[in-house]
Amino acid sequence: MISALLVDDEPRANEMMRKLLAAHKEISVVGVAENVTEARSFLETTPPDVVFLDIDMPGDSGLDLLMSVPDATQVVFVTASDKHAVRAFAAAALDYLVKPVDPERLADTVARVHKQVAGTSGTGDPEADEADDAEVLGLDAAVSVPLAGKTTSLVVTVGDICWIESLRNYTRVALKSPHGLLLFCRRLSQWDAILPTDLFARVGRSHIVQVATVNQIEWKSRNETVVTFEEGAAPLTLGRVAAKRLREILTGDS
Numbered sequence: 001m002i003s004a005l006l007v008d009d010e011p012r013a014n015e016m017m018r019k020l021l022a023a024h025k026e027i028s029v030v031g032v033a034e035n036v037t038e039a040r041s042f043l044e045t046t047p048p049d050v051v052f053l054d055i056d057m058p059g060d061s062g063l064d065l066l067m068s069v070p071d072a073t074q075v076v077f078v079t080a081s082d083k084h085a086v087r088a089f090a091a092a093a094l095d096y097l098v099k100p101v102d103p104e105r106l107a108d109t110v111a112r113v114h115k116q117v118a119g120t121s122g123t124g125d126p127e128a129d130e131a132d133d134a135e136v137l138g139l140d141a142a143v144s145v146p147l148a149g150k151t152t153s154l155v156v157t158v159g160d161i162c163w164i165e166s167l168r169n170y171t172r173v174a175l176k177s178p179h180g181l182l183l184f185c186r187r188l189s190q191w192d193a194i195l196p197t198d199l200f201a202r203v204g205r206s207h208i209v210q211v212a213t214v215n216q217i218e219w220k221s222r223n224e225t226v227v228t229f230e231e232g233a234a235p236l237t238l239g240r241v242a243a244k245r246l247r248e249i250l251t252g253d254s
Contacts, residue, residue: 002117003048005031007039007065008078009057013099017052017078020101024110036060040068049117050074050094071168074116076109094169116169137194145173148183162213162233164191166206176213177232201249204242211249219243 004027006014014032021027030048033039035057043051047070055062055077062077069075077096094116095109137143139159146153148170160179165172166188174181191208200210209227216228225243227236238246247253 002027002050002113003030003046004028005033005039005042005048005051007033007036007051007057007062008054009034010054013054013078017101020103020106021052021110023103024107026114027110036062036065039065043068043070043073047073050076050113052076052078052097053093055079074113075168076113135194136196138196139199143194146185148185154182154184158195159210161195161200162210162229162231163227163236164188164208165236174229174234174236176230181234201246203238203245203249207236207238207242209236209246214246214250217243217247217250 004021006017006029008014008017011034014034018029018032021029027050030046031042033042036059039051039053049072051065051069051073053062053065053075056079066075074094077093078099078101079096080099095112097105097109137158139157141158142155143158144153144155156173156175156179160176162174162176164174167183169185169187171184171186171188171191172181173184188206188208192202195208199212200208202208213229213231213233214227215230218226218228220226220237223240225238225240227238227243227246229235
């Protein structure tokens with residue numbers, strides 16, 4: 001059984017979502033919250049498998065709740081307009097739904113939730129199996145990666161990757177100019193499985209860096225260090241632990 005938390009400042013919207021989910025016997029609504037504060041309290045005590053989360057709410061928005069959502073909990077944004085789709089994917093949501101929610105569209109979302117929950121629980125882990133079978137690529141190799149929120153993929157040369165940041169089910173990738181910063185529908189662990197470990201370093205739970213492309217490390221504060229890269233790639237801001245790890249790698253102290 002998949003547990004779900006509903007978060008919307010409109011009680012009618014929560015009730016409507018509950019009724020729509022009642023058609024899916026594999027999902028059990030275990031909680032309802034009408035603001036981010038209530039949702040945080042629920043997540044601290046009873047983290048569900050999925051949160052159906054409104055974006056626009058009085059006070060803190062749905063986006064503000066993301067830092068409190070456990071990694072194992074999927075997020076489905078429920079929005080009043082499809083203009084929020086890009087924001088939803090950038091925030092690494094599993095999916096987004098536009099109000100009024102279409103039952104057929106919801107069925108597709110539930111299927112995606114079921115696939116993700118099944119893949120991260122029990123003994124079966126499709127992503128781990130895929131990573132085990134992955135072939136490590138060289139810098140000149142090209143890989144086709146699906147773009148988040150689109151039906152197309154982009155062919156990326158491994159050597160053009162400067163850094164990768166995990167966003168739950170997605171990754172933000174900084175490529176050398178002119179490609180820029182892109183959002184891909186691929187997890188960090190999947191990148192980790194194909195990138196050569198002698199050239200790309202995991203500097204924390206959320207980041208992979210191609211060490212040779214680092215130009216400069218600039219300390220900003222105790223918890224903020226900015227890393228710049230060659231060939232016009234976007235800079236990367238790291239926290240204290242990740243920055244310390246990167247310095248160790250660069251100085252050979254690792």
